[in-house]
Amino acid sequence: MTISRRLLLASSAGALAAPNIAAAQETPGVTATEIHIGSTNALSGPVSSYSVISRCLEAMFKRLNDEGGVGGRRVKFTVYDDAYQPPRTLEQTRRLVERDRVAFLFNQLGTPTNSAVHRYVNQRSVPHLFLATGADKWANPREFPWTMGWQPSYRVEAQIYTKYVLEQRPNAKIALLYQNDDFGRDYLHGVQDVLKDRFRSMVVTATNEATDPTIDSQIVQLQATGADVLICGVVPRFAAQAIRRVHDIGWRPMMFMTNVSVSVGVVMQPAGVEKGVGLITSDYRKDQSDPAWAQDAGMNEWRDFMRRYVPDGDLGDNNYTYGYGVGTTMIQVLRQCGNDFSRENVMNQARNIKPMDVATLLPGIKVQTQPDNYNAIRQMQLQRWNGQSWERFGNVIEGAGS
Amino acid sequence: MSLSPARFLLVLLGLAAALAPLWVLESFHLFQLTMAVIMALAVLGLNIVTGYNGQISLGHGAFFAIGAYVTSILMAQADWSFYATLPFAAAICGMVGYAVGLPALRLGGLYLALVTFSLAVAVPQLLKHKALEAWTGGVQGLFLMKPDPPRWLTSVLPLNADQFMYLNVLIVSGICFLLAWNLIRGRIGRALMATRDHPTAAEAMGMDIAALKTGAFAVSAMITGVAGALSAVAVEFVAPDSFTFLLSITFFVGMVVGGVASILGSIFGGLFVLFVPNIAESISRAAPGVIYGMILIVFLFVLPEGFAGLVRRLLAKLSSPENPKPQ
Numbered sequence: 001m002t003i004s005r006r007l008l009l010a011s012s013a014g015a016l017a018a019p020n021i022a023a024a025q026e027t028p029g030v031t032a033t034e035i036h037i038g039s040t041n042a043l044s045g046p047v048s049s050y051s052v053i054s055r056c057l058e059a060m061f062k063r064l065n066d067e068g069g070v071g072g073r074r075v076k077f078t079v080y081d082d083a084y085q086p087p088r089t090l091e092q093t094r095r096l097v098e099r100d101r102v103a104f105l106f107n108q109l110g111t112p113t114n115s116a117v118h119r120y121v122n123q124r125s126v127p128h129l130f131l132a133t134g135a136d137k138w139a140n141p142r143e144f145p146w147t148m149g150w151q152p153s154y155r156v157e158a159q160i161y162t163k164y165v166l167e168q169r170p171n172a173k174i175a176l177l178y179q180n181d182d183f184g185r186d187y188l189h190g191v192q193d194v195l196k197d198r199f200r201s202m203v204v205t206a207t208n209e210a211t212d213p214t215i216d217s218q219i220v221q222l223q224a225t226g227a228d229v230l231i232c233g234v235v236p237r238f239a240a241q242a243i244r245r246v247h248d249i250g251w252r253p254m255m256f257m258t259n260v261s262v263s264v265g266v267v268m269q270p271a272g273v274e275k276g277v278g279l280i281t282s283d284y285r286k287d288q289s290d291p292a293w294a295q296d297a298g299m300n301e302w303r304d305f306m307r308r309y310v311p312d313g314d315l316g317d318n319n320y321t322y323g324y325g326v327g328t329t330m331i332q333v334l335r336q337c338g339n340d341f342s343r344e345n346v347m348n349q350a351r352n353i354k355p356m357d358v359a360t361l362l363p364g365i366k367v368q369t370q371p372d373n374y375n376a377i378r379q380m381q382l383q384r385w386n387g388q389s390w391e392r393f394g395n396v397i398e399g400a401g402s
Numbered sequence: 403m404s405l406s407p408a409r410f411l412l413v414l415l416g417l418a419a420a421l422a423p424l425w426v427l428e429s430f431h432l433f434q435l436t437m438a439v440i441m442a443l444a445v446l447g448l449n450i451v452t453g454y455n456g457q458i459s460l461g462h463g464a465f466f467a468i469g470a471y472v473t474s475i476l477m478a479q480a481d482w483s484f485y486a487t488l489p490f491a492a493a494i495c496g497m498v499g500y501a502v503g504l505p506a507l508r509l510g511g512l513y514l515a516l517v518t519f520s521l522a523v524a525v526p527q528l529l530k531h532k533a534l535e536a537w538t539g540g541v542q543g544l545f546l547m548k549p550d551p552p553r554w555l556t557s558v559l560p561l562n563a564d565q566f567m568y569l570n571v572l573i574v575s576g577i578c579f580l581l582a583w584n585l586i587r588g589r590i591g592r593a594l595m596a597t598r599d600h601p602t603a604a605e606a607m608g609m610d611i612a613a614l615k616t617g618a619f620a621v622s623a624m625i626t627g628v629a630g631a632l633s634a635v636a637v638e639f640v641a642p643d644s645f646t647f648l649l650s651i652t653f654f655v656g657m658v659v660g661g662v663a664s665i666l667g668s669i670f671g672g673l674f675v676l677f678v679p680n681i682a683e684s685i686s687r688a689a690p691g692v693i694y695g696m697i698l699i700v701f702l703f704v705l706p707e708g709f710a711g712l713v714r715r716l717l718a719k720l721s722s723p724e725n726p727k728p729q
Contacts (some may be wrong), residue, residue: 043683044691045648081683081690086543086644087637091434098430112643115543119638180532182541209532 029103030341035334036076037061038096040089041109041132043081050109052313053132054079056323057107059309060331070334071341078102084109086116093117097126104129104346107150107326111135111182114147122146127347129333130326130376134260136186139374141351148350148374150326150367152284154183154233154258156399158190160282160380161256163397165229166194168254173202175227175253177218177242179234180207187233187258190399208238219245229254236261240271247275257281259380268385277387282380282397284365285321287390298359321360328358329367329376364396375399420572429564433636434676436568440633442672443575445656446582446665447626452654453663454586455618456598457506461518462626463649464525469495469627470634470645471529471544475537477635478544484635485549488574491631492624499623503616522650526642543641546634571632578625583665585621594618595663626653659701661710670709674701 029036041054061075080092096102104127111133121128122144130150138149178184192199204225206218215238230253239261262281286293293299336349355366365379379398383390448462472491476482529538551566596604634640656675661667682693705712
């Protein structure tokens with residue numbers, strides 16, 4: 001109710017105000033020598049470990065400026081601290097948009113935090129680009145044309161697993177275990193997207209609460225249905241339990257685990273490294289600890305950047321490969337803009353990225369957008385646990401919109 | 403009560419200072435100030451139970467959250483007007499506060515602090531719970547809409563939504579501050595303080611300690627709940643992550659910095675907890691928490707009785723040479 005009324009109001013107000021805005025301020029945040037970009041991140045608080053992403057991006061814009069900038073302009077990148085609290089995110093975002101008058105917003109961190117500004121930025125027509133969150137709701141160009149995510153969403157990941165299952169076992173019976181919240185439900189939606197009408201006949205589901213002590217009963221219940229495929233959208237603690245339990249009761253399904261919960265130290269070792277052999281997950285980034293990338297041109301480019309611009313950065317922290325990828329995408333959009341850095345054109349370029357390679361992403365995985373598809377990364381590669389490490393196999397698989 | 407001319411002037415000045423930002427500040431700063439006033443109101447609520455009644459509460463973020471959610475659910479799910487939700491938010495928070503006040507009768511000091519703290523930790527998780535999700539929107543939270551200024555007002559006084567919100571917050575908070583002031587300087591206020599300072603003596607004087615303690619909790623939760631309701635509308639969004647236990651600590655910091663058991667101090671406390679983190683961040687982006695902590699320590703050293711204590715001392719100094727009090 002409220003939303004629809006709000007939309008109606010916003011659109012009518014927007015229609016009335018549009019000519020005035022266009023005349024009053026053509027390109028906020030852009031001068032002859034500078035483009036001002038804003039962001040928020042958790043520089044303090046419980047999840048401040050993500051603040052290295054902002055450090056990485058600052059360093060990337062510094063490198064860009066050292067190399068002459070873009071469109072004859074230098075990039076000024078302002079990051080404010082929201083401590084991962086949604087009200088603070090709104091405060092800081094308004095500060096960026098209304099006081100600092102940034103050209104647009106880039107890579108703000110977090111799902112609840114971005115939710116708090118989702119409507120604000122879309123009402124004001126401020127590009128809200130390449131957010132640091134894996135939720136699915138950012139790829140909704142019809143209702144929120146100014147907001148765009150970057151990394152593959154959990155929903156895309158589930159679509160990819162389901163596609164692989166259909167290819168390998170067209171008559172599979174799929175058991176789906178997911179956590180009963182937004183995170184888990186994205187997996188449910190992803191499986192539904194691919195199976196459509198067949199979902200009812202092919203899939204049995206079980207859910208768990210984040211507060212449950214164990215998920216043993218769900219595993220037993222799913223095994224009893226005779227399923228031969230198991231897809232798990234659960235957090236690391238339950239992932240370890242699931243892997244162990246499935247092994248211990250002698251169930252041998254083709255088992256998929258969300259890539260949120262595949263850390264060797266946190267999941268595989270507690271579960272028992274030998275119990276997880278054959279487990280499948282996915283990734284879109286190059287793992288810097290993988291010897292396969294020791295001489296890789298893309299990763300060497302990243303290492304060179306780290307050495308010169310973030311000399312004290314932890315090379316083992318994969319937030320830096322993430323930051324490098326998302327920063328590369330942003331710079332590509334700026335280059336595409338030519339000499340027109342108006343909000344309309346920035347958004348227009350952001351939704352028209354031709355498939356491009358990014359140094360820190362796996363070979364074959366492209367960043368791309370279309371006006372009706374905001375899933376900037378929609379491909380992943382599967383990998384299998386061999387008892388010691390994750391081994392990539394097969395081709396890159398594409399999820400949403402294809 | 404009659405106002406002396408000097409007092410009257412002071413009230414007028416205060417009113418002017420509160421209203422001036424409407425025209426002086428641009429939208430963003432006005433929004434910040436709106437949030438600061440809301441924080442001040444929440445700190446006032448905490449001050450009543452902790453400052454005046456001596457019951458330590460580390461759980462006022464929970465009341466803030468409940469107030470915010472009552473208003474949001476009524477507005478988003480039942481399409482109520484914002485104004486109609488305020489009494490409900492206040493009433494429900496008052497009831498919850500009363501219920502929390504009951505264990506407070508048996509538990510004192512640090513134990514009570516822990517009980518209330520557990521409330522602050524539990525509420526965000528309860529808001530995500532499946533059983534409540536149909537109402538609370540779960541992790542996604544709820545979106546609402548600021549009230550638009552009515553036409554009769556805009557025809558006299560051209561206000562945009564942000565200015566109107568500030569005005570609303572100012573009026574509601576002003577009423578709450580006045581009521582709290584009235585409560586504190588009367589019979590009940592003295593009874594609250596007597597219970598804090600010497601419960602045995604207070605009881606011997608015939609005061610009903612149990613009723614006072616639970617009553618203080620109820621009033622305190624009510625005020626903080628109203629602040630929560632205002633914040634939900636000002637931010638136009640609520641989610642469980644907006645109300646982590648850190649919020650309760652923030653109120654506590656605001657109360658101590660502003661001045662324990664001081665109504666004026668609550669205002670300063672609200673301004674402090676909203677603006678100082680921003681100042682800290684502008685000094686050091688790498689470690690804003692460290693700077694914030696340092697500013698906090700400096701404040702506690704320089705102003706041991708909070709901001710209100712400083713004002714009290716200054717006033718005493720100003721008045722003493724002119725009319726020395728007889729010893």
